[in-house]
Amino acid sequence: MTQSIGIAITGVSGRMGQMLAREVIAHPEMHLAGGIERSGHDWIGQDLGEAMGGTATGVIVTDNAAEGFANAKAVIDFTAPVATIAFAAAAAEAGIVHVIGTTGMTADEIAQLKAPASRAVIVRAGNMSLGVNLLTLLTRKVAAALDEDFDIEIIESHHNQKVDAPSGTALMLGEAAAEGRGVALAEVSDSGRDGITGARKRGDIGFSAIRGGDIVGEHDVMFAGAGERIVLRHIASDRSLFARGALKAALWGQGRDAGEYDMLDVLGLSD
Ligand SMILES: NC(=O)C1=CN([C@@H]2O[C@H](COP(=O)(O)OP(=O)(O)OC[C@H]3O[C@@H](n4cnc5c(N)ncnc54)[C@H](OP(=O)(O)O)[C@@H]3O)[C@@H](O)[C@H]2O)C=CC1
């Protein structure tokens, strides 16, 4: 019989935090081992299951990462950049797998994951779904096949509570398109057009962000040429999709060498 893996969840009261907790409770090879929230949060000291409006789980929500990670083999973290950097240090200290879904991290913040990743497994992806990760491969392929006569535009739509733009997924798709073209995304990225912007620069990769209602997450990669357009599209209609990907990553990371990995590694899709 396989041993059940203890999972800690940070930002456990959040949209993704609660979804993750429900998926862990329902998973046959996992159990909840910790729930972490920010100091001063209402849920601190409460049973996690009861705080979510359900039955008791025996896991008491804490604001102390070391305490929340003590009985876990992996922590799943969908919070905010500053919090994620601190959780990475605490996860490495505890010697557990850190699955990071947090988006909006700067290049400098991402570089700060190097030290903890030298001691423990980190799996990080702006999107944990199979569909989006497959779409990055298709995007790279189409971008490599077409020249700059085709303008690449990435359009993303999310709910009205999302705080970062472009989305982590849009940036993954932009990176894939840039890689296909053999250019650095930072050199060709064009986001936040407003006012007299001038004509589109040949070779740029454009980003547009829509925010509204309860949209879970939708992404189009458009290749716009003369007289024709190719559009690659992914639509997420249920957040459990991301949670299930994160659980898969937590299991995959067990017993791996320390290092930084992504969902292509987890899904066996990396080159
Ligand atoms: N990779 C993927 O597949 C996906 C990634 N995401 C990303 O996950 C992140 C969270 O999204 P979502 O669940 O919708 O957001 P929510 O705002 O609903 O949840 C975030 C949670 O993290 C907590 N948190 C924020 N800052 C800190 C901190 N400094 N210390 C401790 N806890 C903190 C929040 O607490 P408080 O409310 O007190 O601020 C909240 O409980 C975003 O970056 C989002 O883009 C989302 C879906 C899929």
Ligand SMILES: O=C(O)C1=N[C@H](C(=O)O)C[C@H](O)C1
């Ligand atoms: O904040 C969200 O909700 C989502 N964030 C991720 C992103 O930034 O791409 C993934 C998904 O699209 C939902």
